[in-house]
Amino acid sequence: DQQVKQNSPSLSVQEGRISILNCDYTNSMFDYFLWYKKYPAEGPTFLISISSIKDKNEDGRFTVFLNKSAKHLSLHIVPSQPGDSAVYFCAANNFNKFYFGSGTKLNVKP
Amino acid sequence: SQTIHQWPATLVQPVGSPLSLECTVEGTSNPNLYWYRQAAGRGLQLLFYSVGIGQISSEVPQNLSASRPQDRQFILSSKKLLLSDSGFYLCAWSRRTDTDTQYFGPGTRLTVL
Numbered sequence: 001d002q003q004v005k006q007n008s009p010s011l012s013v014q015e016g017r018i019s020i021l022n023c024d025y026t027n028s029m030f031d032y033f034l035w036y037k038k039y040p041a042e043g044p045t046f047l048i049s050i051s052s053i054k055d056k057n058e059d060g061r062f063t064v065f066l067n068k069s070a071k072h073l074s075l076h077i078v079p080s081q082p083g084d085s086a087v088y089f090c091a092a093n094n095f096n097k098f099y100f101g102s103g104t105k106l107n108v109k110p
Numbered sequence: 111s112q113t114i115h116q117w118p119a120t121l122v123q124p125v126g127s128p129l130s131l132e133c134t135v136e137g138t139s140n141p142n143l144y145w146y147r148q149a150a151g152r153g154l155q156l157l158f159y160s161v162g163i164g165q166i167s168s169e170v171p172q173n174l175s176a177s178r179p180q181d182r183q184f185i186l187s188s189k190k191l192l193l194s195d196s197g198f199y200l201c202a203w204s205r206r207t208d209t210d211t212q213y214f215g216p217g218t219r220l221t222v223l
Contacts, residue, residue, distance in 0.1 A: 034212070093210055093212075098144070098202075098212050102152060102153035103154075
């Protein structure tokens with residue numbers, strides 16, 4: 001049973017526009033959420049995180065929003081750049097274990 | 111700063127052969143260590159995690175095993191590889207005092223023929 005889900009396998013956005021990646025989770029005990037970026041044949045790199053006591057965290061062009069009542073989080077990238085093209089994974093941390101979604105492949109077109 | 115190493119980077123093995131993948135972490139002590147697999151077009155599947163030397167938790171029943179002979183060393187093994195073991199294997203670590211963020215190694219591409 002997958003506790004973290006990314007229902008959009010791919011997303012295509014024009015350079016300069018906003019990219020919105022979505023993630024849903026089922027376990028209300030999750031208290032920390034993370035986004036990772038992954039290029040082919042490389043390990044994921046940590047991007048941004050948010051604690052369950054917050055509903056928004058911003059770092060430069062990246063903002064993560066958390067809606068606990070809906071068990072939903074999203075990553076906004078503004079403005080999107082071609083170098084942002086990668087697979088994005090959301091993850092939830094619960095007592096030393098990290099649960100990952102299946103990833104969304106973002107393509108930013110020049 | 112902390113770094114995590116994995117080797118080999120790529121590996122091609124015949125079905126039925128043994129496997130040993132190694133992961134080491136530098137610059138930190140007592141990390142939590144993890145092995146993941148990413149099959150083609152799939153997400154990250156947690157295989158094993160360890161909170162200390164000799165302490166291994168298995169998440170998925172399979173023909174793989176893991177060992178942690180030293181504090182910062184994590185080994186993934188198999189006695190006989192299956193075709194379905196092909197994938198991209200990732201080692202990761204997190205701090206015990208701060209388990210909020212997990213850091214990944216560069217990965218090993220395993221192809222079983």
